[in-house]
Each structure stands twice: as structure tokens, then as C-alpha cells.
Amino acid sequence: TLQGQKDVIELLxxxxxxxxIKVxxxxxxxxxxxxxxxxxxxxxENASEAVAKAKELLA
Structure with a gap:
């Protein structure tokens, strides 16, 4: 959920x-x-974009 996403960042x-940790x-x-x-x-926005963005974050 959206609230869950926010909660995870706050907990981190x-x-x-x-x-x-990258989020x-x-x-x-x-x-x-x-x-x-x-x-x-x-x-x-989608799984394909998530893969590309993850590669950018880890570069």
C-alpha cells in the first residue's frame, strides 16, 4: 500500500x-x-522500468 511504502521509509x-538502503x-x-x-x-511505472532504474541505482 502507499501508506506501507511511507512507513518503510520512516522505519529505515x-x-x-x-x-x-535504496528505496x-x-x-x-x-x-x-x-x-x-x-x-x-x-x-x-512498471517492471521493465524498475529493472532499468535498479541498474542505475546500483551503478
Whole structure:
């Protein structure tokens, strides 16, 4: 869920892990604006885009 995505990022911050773990969000209800709002590292509209973005994050 969207709230779950936000909760995960908040939990990572609380545990001091946010700088060590990249977060990608997506799915039908998610948007780039949502990703920006919750502080995700990137947004992908579909699985193919997610693969490309994951490669970029890991480069």
C-alpha cells in the first residue's frame, strides 16, 4: 500500500539505515510525485522500468 511504502521509509530512518538502503516505489497507485513526497530514491511505472532504474541505482 502507499501508506506501507511511507512507513518503510520512516522505519529505515528511525533505525539509522536510510542512507544505506535504496528505496524504489511503484505500482498502479504510486506516482513520481508520491515518490518525491515520501523521499523514495526512485519511482518506476512498471517492471521493465524498475529493472532499468535498479541498474542505475546500483551503478
Amino acid at each position: 530512518k528511525e533505525e539509522g539505515l536510510r542512507d544505506k 524504489m516505489v511503484g505500482g498502479a497507485p504510486a506516482t513520481q510525485a508520491w515518490a518525491d513526497k515520501i523521499g523514495a530514491d526512485c519511482y518506476a
